[in-house]
Amino acid sequence: MSVDATDLERYLALLESADETIDRQSAAALARAQQALAAYAQSIAHRQSGHMADTIHPLGPFAIGGGVLESQISSAASYTLAELEKGGAHDWASRTLSERAELLDALQDETGRIVATAIGGGP
Numbered sequence: 093m094s095v096d097a098t099d100l101e102r103y104l105a106l107l108e109s110a111d112e113t114i115d116r117q118s119a120a121a122l123a124r125a126q127q128a129l130a131a132y133a134q135s136i137a138h139r140q141s142g143h144m145a146d147t148i149h150p151l152g153p154f155a156i157g158g159g160v161l162e163s164q165i166s167s168a169a170s171y172t173l174a175e176l177e178k179g180g181a182h183d184w185a186s187r188t189l190s191e192r193a194e195l196l197d198a199l200q201d202e203t204g205r206i207v208a209t210a211i212g213g214g215p
């Protein structure tokens with residue numbers, strides 16, 4: 093079986109550019125999902141003064157190494173942890189993840205398509 097050096101060079105160039113494409117597009121996809129999750133969290137957070145819900149915001153995405161991105165959704169209210177620890181309807185963070193799990197599933201699918209497309213195996 094012979095190997096065409098031109099094809100190998102072309103594929104190597106593709107792989108070298110794929111990392112940057114994957115990183116950029118995955119970060120954008122994560123940011124979109126994160127915004128949707130933060131908006132949902134704001135909509136379900138208990139409101140007395142409104143400070144906790146109004147200050148729920150996304151942080152990141154941050155590259156933490158090895159091609160992995162991390163993001164957070166937080167609130168600037170000083171009593172946020174106490175509210176979350178009450179659990180149940182007060183725990184907007186856990187509720188957001190369980191009640192909007194389909195957004196995370198869609199993010200997983202989208203990042204899979206991003207990788208497949210970047211390396212030439214997708215649409």
